[in-house]
Amino acid sequence: MASEKKKGRILSSRHLLGLEGMAGEEIANILDTADALKEILDRPIKKVPTLRGVTVVNLFFEASTRTRLSFELAEKRLSADLMNFSTSGSSVVKGETLLDTARNIEAMRIDVVVVRHQCPGVPGFLADRLSSVVVNAGDGAHEHPTQALLDLLTLRQKFGDIKGLKVAIIGDIAHSRVVKSNIYGLKALGAEVMVCGPPTLIPRDVESLQVKVTHNVDKALEWADTINVLRLQLERQKSGFLPSLREYYWTFGITMERLSRLREAPVILHPGPMNRGVEIESAVADSDYAVILDQVTNGVAVRMAVLVLLSAPEIAV
């Protein structure tokens, strides 16, 4: 019946380019939808006919295993037709420009473009030029909205409510798109955020995002209800941001020894892939504190929710 249904759109944009500027209510709506869709993943027949006839292309200009598989699975569970594109073996290596690649995709009448690119802003660039719906699957050091949404969903399931939650993000803050999307999302839902890492890997203007900053991992652990441990990209050491990986492990690594000193250990998230023995001790990663595999399951549900919400209206009209 009409009366009790919410009128209008649940999301205000027809693309998902990032979480910056997204209202808490919109984020909560995506998480609610993901919660409802999660049940499909546990069925004997793990498929619903919702996106029958919708064509999705996964445009991955940068390497990715988890995110691409997760999107692919979400698309398949919803019965969408999907195509995969990765840079190797494509015309990009022959010198085709991004815009030409995009126009060719457009000419094939694609409904949804999921894009991962090493340059920040590429999803926005495509959204301005294509009639398809664009979903950002990570663009450079800019945003990775679906990763942040799955982190938020995992926290909401664990804590019930995100409002007032103390979240510390530990690691390479400067080069991480996961951090930015997480900060925007957490702030919109009323969480307190602290970032922690070596001074060389924390951007100088980070306070402008209204987050606390510390260089002492023990202080961050003491303060936080939950921590998000970022992968330390091994090439950072080569480019001179760190003296050595071993030193990083000693100063910032999340170890059982560190956790044992706390009154209560935090819930531990990691976006993967993990470097065991660098940012996180193997025993911690396998402990009950870590919800890393819940994150992976939630990742599929969140991506299904985004696809359902964005590809339902408008394109067909």
Next chain:
Amino acid sequence: MKFRVKAKLADADGMRRTLTRLAHEIIERNKGLQNLVLVGMQTRGIHIAGRLKKLINEIEGGDVPSGVLDVTLYRDDFRLKFKQPQVQVTSINFDIDEKNIILVDDVMYTGRTVRAALDALMDLGRAARIQLVVLVDRGHRELPLKPDFVGKNVPTSIGEEVRVRMEESDGEDAILLVEREDLDEEDQADGV
């Protein structure tokens, strides 16, 4: 969208009597509770299923399992409506294979929601039998479907709508016949 209440088709007592009769009919036709399960459709169907469950348990002395079904993902107008879908929870915590399912909805109209529900149930397993119970059948079928148990048959015009109000979600039990004052196309799709 504006609505005007044209008639009250049932009050709390009327609804209670109708539900009691439906409970008796379900038990009679199924000769007991063997393999019987109730599945309520979001949102009012869940409340009606809850009431029927209580009544059936009281009458027959047993405990009928019940679940919740949301058909949003199976709708045939999913990509036609000019708005984003609101997906609600499906929660059926038992195996439906070989079960005798009583599917419960508040109002039956075009039959498209029931079609979606049947597809959704097929994806969850192979039920032995599915029967449909609706509190109100208002006619105007667009698909060859018919409920097995009907609370009230209410002949309506296209411009009218039947509203079931329930204590659990609306604070009162009542069945209302309402009429739209400003009919437009999008709103019409809403009523389905």
